[in-house]
Amino acid sequence: MTPPQEPPRLEYESVTVDFGATRALSEISFSVRPGEIVGLLGHNGAGKSTLFNVTSGVIGATSGSFRVDGVNVGGDLSPRQAAELGITIIHQEPALAQNLTVLDNLFLARPAGAGADRKKKARAALEAVGADIPLDMPVDALGLGQRQLVDLARGMLAGEMKVLLLDEPTAALGKAETDALHALIRNFAERGVAVVYVSHRLPDIMEVCTRIVVLRGGELVVDDAAAGFTADRLARALVPELRDAEFIETVPGAEAFRIDTPGGPVTAREGEVVGLFGMAGGEQFALAASLAGVDGAAEYELRGTRVRVASPRQAIKRGVFYVPPDRDTEGLIASETAKDNVMLPWFGATGGRGWWISDQTGAEVYRKARRALDIRGPAGDAEVSQFSGGNRQKHLLARWLYPARPGLLVLAQPTQGVDVGAKLDIVDAARTAARDGATVLVVSSESDEIASMCDRAYCLLGGRIREVGRAGDFNAALLAGLLALAEPVPESA
Numbered sequence: 364m365t366p367p368q369e370p371p372r373l374e375y376e377s378v379t380v381d382f383g384a385t386r387a388l389s390e391i392s393f394s395v396r397p398g399e400i401v402g403l404l405g406h407n408g409a410g411k412s413t414l415f416n417v418t419s420g421v422i423g424a425t426s427g428s429f430r431v432d433g434v435n436v437g438g439d440l441s442p443r444q445a446a447e448l449g450i451t452i453i454h455q456e457p458a459l460a461q462n463l464t465v466l467d468n469l470f471l472a473r474p475a476g477a478g479a480d481r482k483k484k485a486r487a488a489l490e491a492v493g494a495d496i497p498l499d500m501p502v503d504a505l506g507l508g509q510r511q512l513v514d515l516a517r518g519m520l521a522g523e524m525k526v527l528l529l530d531e532p533t534a535a536l537g538k539a540e541t542d543a544l545h546a547l548i549r550n551f552a553e554r555g556v557a558v559v560y561v562s563h564r565l566p567d568i569m570e571v572c573t574r575i576v577v578l579r580g581g582e583l584v585v586d587d588a589a590a591g592f593t594a595d596r597l598a599r600a601l602v603p604e605l606r607d608a609e610f611i612e613t614v615p616g617a618e619a620f621r622i623d624t625p626g627g628p629v630t631a632r633e634g635e636v637v638g639l640f641g642m643a644g645g646e647q648f649a650l651a652a653s654l655a656g657v658d659g660a661a662e663y664e665l666r667g668t669r670v671r672v673a674s675p676r677q678a679i680k681r682g683v684f685y686v687p688p689d690r691d692t693e694g695l696i697a698s699e700t701a702k703d704n705v706m707l708p709w710f711g712a713t714g715g716r717g718w719w720i721s722d723q724t725g726a727e728v729y730r731k732a733r734r735a736l737d738i739r740g741p742a743g744d745a746e747v748s749q750f751s752g753g754n755r756q757k758h759l760l761a762r763w764l765y766p767a768r769p770g771l772l773v774l775a776q777p778t779q780g781v782d783v784g785a786k787l788d789i790v791d792a793a794r795t796a797a798r799d800g801a802t803v804l805v806v807s808s809e810s811d812e813i814a815s816m817c818d819r820a821y822c823l824l825g826g827r828i829r830e831v832g833r834a835g836d837f838n839a840a841l842l843a844g845l846l847a848l849a850e851p852v853p854e855s856a
């Protein structure tokens with residue numbers, strides 16, 4: 364006899380959300396039982412964040428409702444009410460007060476209780492998530508993985524955790540931290556928590572999820588057991604019109620970039636796409652930022668001239684354009700229009716609107732960028748904050764690709780957080796820029812990202828550098844290169 368199924372912990376019923384004329388979610392109904400880990404997938408703008416925002420009380424549903432353990436909680440509750448119901452949400456970047464201690468963060472906006480009692484509860488919560496962190500440590504001294512654990516422990520202190528929502532939690536984590544988080548998620552599920560997991564990293568989804576729900580244009584189009592999916596079937600379910608990846612060939616010219624680092628030189632030619640590969644949060648990112656005069660200065664050779672770049676303004680003047688890894692805090696201005704966000708540096712650089720860039724030119728550039736990167740969402744005169752995460756990322760890329768010709772284009776994790784179709788658009792856009800003469804550096808901690816874009820790459824670790832050519836299994840060669848750098852330096856005879 365099959366055991367009777369447990370009733371759902373979380374049950375959506377016809378949840379619809381409209382933002383003005385945009386229907387972000389349309390009559391969404393599905394349920395999650397205790398112990399299930401549901402992968403919630405969809406292309407950029409499909410409505411995943413909107414569903415999480417409704418569930419965690421950030422926004423209300425236009426119509427429809429959801430239930431937790433059979434109790435109807437409507438479709439419009441406050442974040443505090445959501446937390447009291449046992450709903451915890453973990454974002455890629457945890458919402459913690461950086462300058463407060465771990466203990467203070469754990470009880471932020473929660474009834475405090477007596478001092479000794481607080482500490483006891485805090486220790487128990489940290490232990491339950493496997494975090495060995497002193498309570499008096501300031502949060503800004505912790506790594507990202509540890510901050511996520513503090514966030515999870517905080518969720519546990521709200522009461523019994525019933526529903527756990529994960530919003531791209533591994534996007535900036537390395538392999539070991541990702542594995543640890545996945546083990547923890549399984550552990551929560553075994554204890555009866557209903558888990559919903561959003562990620563564009565399909566291997567992560569395949570590894571932990573028991574069921575897959577796919578949204579497309581705000582509608583639920585797939586709800587199936589995870590076991591029946593291969594990575595390819597999953598990608599096609601997400602983007603039915605997915606084309607095969609095409610590697611745009613370029614004809615590299617003369618050496619256009621050279622920097623001498625203590626570990627050796629890094630060079631790149633005109634028309635070449637070169638990878639800088641290393642660990643999550645590794646030294647390759649600091650090197651890339653310094654090339655653009657962000658958080659430091661760098662001296663290097665650019666098209667035969669020795670330059671010193673000490674500020675972003677100097678970099679832009681020399682045609683060195685940089686797309687930082689964190690699109691929302693380092694790049695875009697949420698309250699400006701989408702079009703102005705693309706054109707922003709170019710207004711300033713030329714002494715005012717309407718002279719070098721007429722409205723018409725701006726509109727044309729924006730149209731071209733939207734077409735090339737297949738940007739979806741409201742019109743260009745809407746605030747960029749009204750676009751989904753992946754489509755905001757594309758705006759940042761558009762800024763440095765289309766209004767002016769890049770000489771050296773430095774892209775940090777350019778395909779992070781975008782769906783499988785958009786990844787192909789971004790690879791094409793970067794390789795087209797190279798074909799048109801730019802030198803492109805792709806900086807990443809994901810070997811797949813480097814392998815899909817680059818002609819050649821450098822692995823960087825512990826101040827050492829190793830070059831890897833594009834031949835055979837490039838992906839495996841990159842990982843092997845990094846591993847080799849991790850080995851102790853042999854003592855010279």
Ligand SMILES: Nc1ncnc2c1ncn2[C@@H]1O[C@H](COP(=O)(O)OP(=O)(O)OP(=O)(O)O)[C@@H](O)[C@H]1O
Nearest residue numbers: 382387407408409410411412413749750751752753
């Ligand atoms: N504040 C807002 N105002 C207007 N439209 C919005 C707003 N927030 C989201 N939208 C629109 O709602 C739709 C769903 O967006 P949502 O952020 O839920 O997508 P997503 O699936 O999370 O995408 P991504 O993978 O890119 O993060 C998109 O068309 C988006 O432009």
